[in-house]
Amino acid sequence: MGDRIIRRGRGLASFPQPGLSRRQMIASGLSAMLLAGCSKASGTTFRVAEIHPSNYPTSMAITEMGRLIEGYSDGKLSMKLYAGGQLGEERDTLEMTTFGGIDMNRVSLGPLNSIEPMTNIPGLPFIFKNVAHMRDAMDGAPGRQVLRSLEPHGLIGLCFYDSGARSFYNTKRPIRKPEDMKGMKLRVQNSDLFVSLIQELGGNPTPMPLGEVYQSLVQGVIDGAENNWPSYFEGRHFEAAKYYSLTQHVIAPELLVMSRQRWEKLSASEQEIVRKSADESVPYMRKLWDLKTLDAEKAVRASGVEVNEVDDQQAFVDRVQPVWSEYIKTPAEQKLVDEIAEMGVDHA
């Protein structure tokens, strides 16, 4: 599945070293650096990777979680946030986390799709009716199942954070119906699911790390991308892509994961502290997220971006049905879809 992903180098560790892949080289170098900073006799510091800046709601939630962890452990456990992508793009840092080079990582669902198929399910287009439905499902049994599905891959799923609804934006024209997307070169996360989604809508998917999107929009390498209000705003993408069309095609959550290797070195009571602190950071994050979304939308609209509703969202829903058939392959995946759908009944 992952073979269809186009990887784009960022120039890191580009020197030849026989026998090691590029990612292994990055990982071994970074691991050495991180572990060196970690061996304080006084306690344990978890290094956390985050691509957003330190004032973004996910980063602030991690900082809050660190405060909680320190309090609950009487200072024996702490967290250090590496915000702004200091440790690399999500897909690379995720791989490092799986083999213990990074302790914790805040990522979106997309980069997890090639690691564990169960993570495709909450990322299916239009599976959630709204944010409240997503929160209910991820706080409940479906969410717990997705978190647990990561364990065989070296990751402990700690909690879900919000990411709002993702919509398309571009430099060309408003998207009102799927036909408006025909031939548009659209950046997607490194996820086959997102590649399929764009293909079904008639666009030309271009997987690329988030950090390259602004420049690629400016240079015309891509025509557009898709994201929530805060990321569209924070990445300054709105300066280059002046049409934001409210397709709201995906309401996938973000995840905070921990390296299983690191997790297994903790005592049961330390594990409990980590889980409790992660859980308690979620409502804190959601409050910040709601405020940030409103602020970002306001700032974007004030900047002169043309924001439009789509003519008929059902037309988009219908067009992406093949994505569902392609990614719901097992009875367990179908069961998860059904459980999520059932929880949506109360969310009109």
Ligand code: GTR
């Ligand atoms: C954002 C998300 C990031 C990243 C980004 C992307 O909404 O918070 O973790 O995945 O989207 O599109 O790459």
